[in-house]
Amino acid sequence: MRTSERVYGLLREEILDGTLAPGASLAEIEQSERLGVSRTPLREALSRLQGDGLVAARGGRGLVVAGLSLEDVRELFELREALEVKAASLAAARRDPAVFEALREEVRAAGETLGPATDLEGFYALTGRMDAAISEAAANPYLEAALRSVRAHVARLRRVSRDDESRLREATHEHLLILDAIVDGSPTMAAHATELHLHRSLASIVRSLGAHPVPEESRQ
Incomplete structure (x- = not known):
């Protein structure tokens, strides 16, 4: 399994089960260190999650877990x-x-x-x-x-x-x-x-x- 695929699956599961709550920051440096991966596969995974509507861009805050209004x-x-x-x-x-x-x-x-x-x-x-x-x-x-x-x-x-x-x-x-x-x-x-x-x-x-x-x- 490609690293980006594995990271996508991990982050997606954490978003769906509430481990990563709405509004949680997904800063690249922090997440790459936490997951033990380089920033390139992390960016690919975050891009997919953004396409799924589970991650959103926030001006000045980078990417965050999408909210539920x-x-x-x-x-x-x-x-x-x-x-x-x-x-x-x-x-x-x-x-x-x-x-x-x-x-x-x-x-x-x-x-x-x-x-x-x-x-x-x-x-x-x-x-x-x-x-x-x-x-x-x-x-x-x-x-x-x-x-x-x-x-x-x-x-x-x-x-x-x-x-x-x-x-x-x-x-x-x-x-x-x-x-x-x-x-x-x-x-x-x-x-x-x-x-x-x-x-x-x-x-x-x-x-x-x-x-x-x-x-x-x-x-x-």
């Missing part, structure tokens, strides 16, 4: 709706029912065990596999590439409401509605169920950001 969230969900509703519709038309039947059972079982001791990383890994299965079933490489980019930002947003157990229960029910529609081969119902899930997810995140706003200096 309410405006950012609303714009992201506009794109999510366009992409994910279409992907779910195509998946329902082109799916292998057995794949989604198995996922439905896993999601149902996960929902039954949600509680204070829930393994949230495992739960999100399961929903990530559901997303990946929908993308694969949609069988459109251009749509799949666009969804990969969007879902990087979604992973960051999940941290905002991840401790809200009631929202996780609602989201599990919504995921099951989507899976039911795909298993049944109903593109219209899959699209509607996905649209409902996105609408409720956005409302939950907006409430969470309203209660715990991102500091102004951390925003894009």
